[in-house]
Amino acid sequence: MSEQFSEVDKLRAALFQSIQAHSETSTGHSGDIARIDVLTRIENVILKIIQSLSREEAPVLVLKNRSSWSNVRFDQSLGLLMSSDATITTVRSDCPSSVTKFAQVLKCLLSIYRLVQSDSYATKRDIYYNDPQLFGSQKSVDSIVDDISCMLKVPRRSLHVLATSKGFISGDLCYLEEDGTRVDCNSSSTAVAVSSNVCGIKNIVSSAKFVLIIEKDATFQRLMDDEFCTQLYPCIIMTGKGVPDVNSRLMVRKLWDTLHIPVFALVDADPHGIEIMCIYKYGSVSMAFEGASLTIPSIKWLGLWPSDIERFGVARDALIPFTQADEKKMNSLRKRPYSSCQPAWESEMELMMRRKCKAEIQSLESIAPQFLTRAYLPNKLRYGDWI
Structure with a gap:
């Protein structure tokens, strides 16, 4: 268990260092509003984690539940939409059942931040192979990328993460x-x-x-x-x-x-x-x-x-x-x-x-x-x- 917490600490530190190193650049592209917005939203997530640590509280991530019909509403002209009052899942860094997912989300956020900041792209497969031992399976990465997209309220394509098409x-x-x-x-x-x-x-x-x-x-x-x-x-x-x-x-x-x-x-x-x-x-x-x-x-x-x-x-x-x-x-x-x-x-x-x-x-x-x-x-x- 201590190894998992250590990994969370390393991932958090790496992401925070990346944000500090690139903060001037991320606000320097005045014409690229979408990218700046994505970077800012990721930074806000990390800021909350840092604030929790400063209060000696265990950091948590709040994700919307994407698997329940009770969390969607239907609009005839648009289709199925996420309800504004959708139920949430709390991913805690101090809970044995969720600490691994906490680390996985942070690892994905780190990869996404660097991709958006450098205006480059990677596949979900690339992210998985960054740390296959942590993710365990490609399916975990696929789900987490969608969770992050939903959490940040950013279209998945704006995260600069591509998926291989089957069509x-x-x-x-x-x-x-x-x-x-x-x-x-x-x-x-x-x-x-x-x-x-x-x-x-x-x-x-x-x-x-x-x-x-x-x-x-x-x-x-x-x-x-x-x-x-x-x-x-x-x-x-x-x-x-x-x-x-x-x-x-x-x-x-x-x-x-x-x-x-x-x-x-x-x-x-x-x-x-x-x-x-x-x-x-x-x-x-x-x-x-x-x-x-x-x-x-x-x-x-x-x-x-x-x-x-x-x-x-x-x-x-x-x-x-x-x-x-x-x-x-x-x-x-x-x-x-x-x-x-x-x-x-x-x-x-x-x-x-x-x-x-x-x-x-x-x-x-x-x-x-x-x-x-x-x-x-x-x-x-x-x-x-x-x-």
């Missing part, structure tokens, strides 16, 4: 990365990885009429193989490969803000697919503190609808029976604050519950091998068949 994008789209690299997404055979610094993207050029978000990578690859973007040119397709990472969500939001075109979602007719679509549209509990900049409230559900299963004659052996986990997830979805805002979605979910079965997008292949790309999607888009 891919293709279609009528060109843009410049922050370093000046030109990216062309027009290839019909190869998709482009979503940028790890979406906010640095500039000079977006596109004639696309719509953006189609695809839940799974397998379906995205199928659309690529069938040259969907060429068939319905001009358009943009993108996948977050399941539950989307923040960069994938930021990319869709940036396209929506810049191009002012419709955004559609193609997901499995199951509770998991619907939840993924809701994350793009309304946000998530864990990122509600940044919800207003990540959600796309105008997203429309293009498919696969539970009612499409019977409507298009999907083979019975292509359907999957509901599990207890599916029922639990569906009941949870239907209780969420945004469900009542979408009566058509609610009807589809009720139908799924009655039939006790679900279907993947690939089930449409039971009708015909290229039914999805040659008939289902073109007709839905042509005739405005979305909800």
Whole structure:
């Protein structure tokens, strides 16, 4: 235990020395308000720690609870937002159960301060490898970076910490990365990885009429193989490969803000697919503190609808029976604050519950091998068949 306290002391001292050493520089960039603001907020956190020590009190960090639905509120035009009176978690430096996290937060704050002060960037993986023994796992770093973003009330991208993107994008789209690299997404055979610094993207050029978000990578690859973007040119397709990472969500939001075109979602007719679509549209509990900049409230559900299963004659052996986990997830979805805002979605979910079965997008292949790309999607888009 004494070693853990010693580590906290060293981290606190290192961060304080860094703040002292760079205090003049941090206030010298008069034009860089955002960076100065981040530095000041970190300094304020450390100042409180120093003040506690001067009073011979154990320093504490106060973090908002990002895992409870009771801490979020719903705004129909913005999605899920963190409540102003959200419950908090106190991370104490003198408590055996939280001293390690206290040290981890300080270590991350030190890394972030130095990155922002020097106007440089690092990945969350880089931060983890600064002290893998302290952090224990990459997941700890990921969570702590979000905790710090929420605590400082600063968008995560302003912390100069980047995350590797897992999403891919293709279609009528060109843009410049922050370093000046030109990216062309027009290839019909190869998709482009979503940028790890979406906010640095500039000079977006596109004639696309719509953006189609695809839940799974397998379906995205199928659309690529069938040259969907060429068939319905001009358009943009993108996948977050399941539950989307923040960069994938930021990319869709940036396209929506810049191009002012419709955004559609193609997901499995199951509770998991619907939840993924809701994350793009309304946000998530864990990122509600940044919800207003990540959600796309105008997203429309293009498919696969539970009612499409019977409507298009999907083979019975292509359907999957509901599990207890599916029922639990569906009941949870239907209780969420945004469900009542979408009566058509609610009807589809009720139908799924009655039939006790679900279907993947690939089930449409039971009708015909290229039914999805040659008939289902073109007709839905042509005739405005979305909800």
